[in-house]
Amino acid sequence: xxxxxxxxxxxxxxxxxxxxxxxxxxxxxxxxxxxxxxxxxxxxxxxxxxxxxxxxxxxxxxxxxxxxxxxxxxxxxxxxxxxxxxxxxxxxxxxxxxxxxxxxxxxxxxxxxxxxxxxxxxxxxxxxxxxxxxxxxxxxxxxxxxxxxxxxxxxxxxxxxxxxxxxxxxxxxxxxxxxxxxxxxxxxxxxxxxxxxxxxxxxxxxxxxxxxxxxxxxxxxxxxxxxxxxxxxxxxxxxxxxxxxxxxxxxxxxxxxxxxxxxxxxxxxxxxxxxxxxxxxxxxxxxxxxxxxxxxxxxxxxxxxxxxxxxxxxxxxxxxxxxxxxxxxxxxxxxxxxxxxxxxxxxxxxxxxxxxxxxxxxxxxxxxxxxxxxxxxxxxxxxxxxxxxxxxxxxxxxxxxxxxxxxxxxxxxxxxxxxxxxxxxxxxxxxxxxxxxxxxxxxxxxxxxxxxxxxxxxxxxxxxxxxxxxxxxxxxxxxxxxxxxxxxxxxxxxxx
Numbered sequence: 001x002x003x004x005x006x007x008x009x010x011x012x013x014x015x016x017x018x019x020x021x022x023x024x025x026x027x028x029x030x031x032x033x034x035x036x037x038x039x040x041x042x043x044x045x046x047x048x049x050x051x052x053x054x055x056x057x058x059x060x061x062x063x064x065x066x067x068x069x070x071x072x073x074x075x076x077x078x079x080x081x082x083x084x085x086x087x088x089x090x091x092x093x094x095x096x097x098x099x100x101x102x103x104x105x106x107x108x109x110x111x112x113x114x115x116x117x118x119x120x121x122x123x124x125x126x127x128x129x130x131x132x133x134x135x136x137x138x139x140x141x142x143x144x145x146x147x148x149x150x151x152x153x154x155x156x157x158x159x160x161x162x163x164x165x166x167x168x169x170x171x172x173x174x175x176x177x178x179x180x181x182x183x184x185x186x187x188x189x190x191x192x193x194x195x196x197x198x199x200x201x202x203x204x205x206x207x208x209x210x211x212x213x214x215x216x217x218x219x220x221x222x223x224x225x226x227x228x229x230x231x232x233x234x235x236x237x238x239x240x241x242x243x244x245x246x247x248x249x250x251x252x253x254x255x256x257x258x259x260x261x262x263x264x265x266x267x268x269x270x271x272x273x274x275x276x277x278x279x280x281x282x283x284x285x286x287x288x289x290x291x292x293x294x295x296x297x298x299x300x301x302x303x304x305x306x307x308x309x310x311x312x313x314x315x316x317x318x319x320x321x322x323x324x325x326x327x328x329x330x331x332x333x334x335x336x337x338x339x340x341x342x343x344x345x346x347x348x349x350x351x352x353x354x355x356x357x358x359x360x361x362x363x364x365x366x367x368x369x370x371x372x373x374x375x376x377x378x379x380x381x382x383x384x385x386x387x388x389x390x391x392x393x394x395x396x397x398x399x400x401x402x403x404x405x406x407x408x409x410x411x412x413x414x415x416x417x418x419x420x421x422x423x424x425x426x427x428x429x430x431x432x433x434x435x436x437x438x439x440x441x442x443x444x445x446x447x448x449x450x451x452x453x454x455x456x457x458x459x460x461x462x463x464x465x466x467x468x469x470x471x472x473x474x475x476x477x478x479x480x481x482x483x484x485x486x487x488x489x490x491x492x493x494x495x496x
Contacts, residue, residue: 305457
């Protein structure tokens with residue numbers, strides 16, 4: 001019954017959302033009805049956050065790290081018009097405004113579970129916005145300021161750490177309210193939200209590893225030690241605790257994964273990267289039939305920055321599979337896909353157990369941090385956990401023999417690596433493979449570490465994409481906005 005309630009609520013709220021960037025009528029704001037309560041606002045905010053980061057920002061990132069090759073963004077071809085709707089409507093006037101309303105209404109009514117969850121959604125959202133834009137409106141955002149100032153990115157990160165701590169305190173307060181059927185992510189499991197908040201902190205400490213290694217090391221070590229002293233209470237440590245948003249198989253209104261809509265319904269511009277596919281097949285990666293569906297039985301992808309015109313080959317090109325978009329598991333059937341070929345009930349995996357393990361492996365290797373194992377042990381556990389993520393799907397399990405064979409070969413590669421840099425390359429490469437479907441985190445790792453060593457575009461007229469351009473309409477309308485920085489100017493934590 002709970003699942004039916006959640007699906008119905010999702011269908012009602014997501015009715016205006018589609019994979020098209022221009023999904024919102026700017027003269028109507030369904031995210032902010034004048035009489036909305038926190039019960040209405042929380043699921044709306046959760047859907048808004050998931051949609052904002054699984055649509056255009058994710059697709060730009062997936063192209064930049066060569067999971068996919070997407071025509072309009074290919075070869076770093078991103079400009080100030082591509083993310084205007086995400087910036088203005090999906091985030092600042094949408095999910096982030098809803099989040100602030102939840103916090104205000106929750107404090108006023110002593111509903112601190114809502115307040116804590118909203119603060120964690122705020123922390124997660126603003127951290128990603130800093131990751132892709134650097135300085136952004138924060139302290140004056142979603143307020144009465146007509147022209148909000150752009151806050152310093154590093155200062156925003158500092159504030160986010162405090163915001164997460166505040167959220168966890170809020171979640172620890174006595175509260176009789178039930179969130180079941182309202183909370184679309186953890187269905188009211190407050191302990192799960194606390195683990196999410198701490199694991200978000202872990203991720204952010206790792207993100208600042210280069211600019212503040214001492215703070216990163218101490219922060220990571222403290223969280224891991226706290227988890228060791230309170231097992232199962234502090235960090236995400238299993239796949240069933242992942243912070244992820246689950247899309248649903250509902251076509252009217254359209255609530256399926258944006259990547260499914262793109263590959264199975266629109267079929268216009270997305271290709272699987274040849275480099276990505278060839279690497280996985282060269283490694284004998286058993287996730288291949290879960291990641292990719294071959295419509296005509298043979299792989300058809302595209303090279304990054306290929307200058308040749310995109311062909312009318314939507315019924316031939318290979319598409320994303322059951323992982324991550326809820327598409328087809330490739331059983332060799334070789335069928336032309338459509339919107340009715342699979343459920344489209346994919347997932348946006350925002351913070352996962354395998355990510356936590358890869359973060360600890362990186363910290364052990366590069367910071368000599370005291371974490372839950374050696375870098376090699378954590379690397380092995382991370383690869384294993386990434387396979388467990390795939391085995392949660394409604395598809396045949398990957399045979400245990402294939403998993404063990406793959407892991408042992410990667411451990412041979414790890415032990416054959418003779419430098420910290422080459423070991424880090426292998427850790428980030430395997431994390432990049434596991435992050436298929438979450439281009440933003442792969443993009444963060446790629447910029448921060450320089451790994452994996454993906455090839456440059458065959459042809460491009462653009463500078464390397466080390467940050468997203470600000471939306472042009474924000475620069476035009478906001479007198480406190482900075483000048484548009486060059487795309488090859490890194491964000492504050494990227495000093496690699």
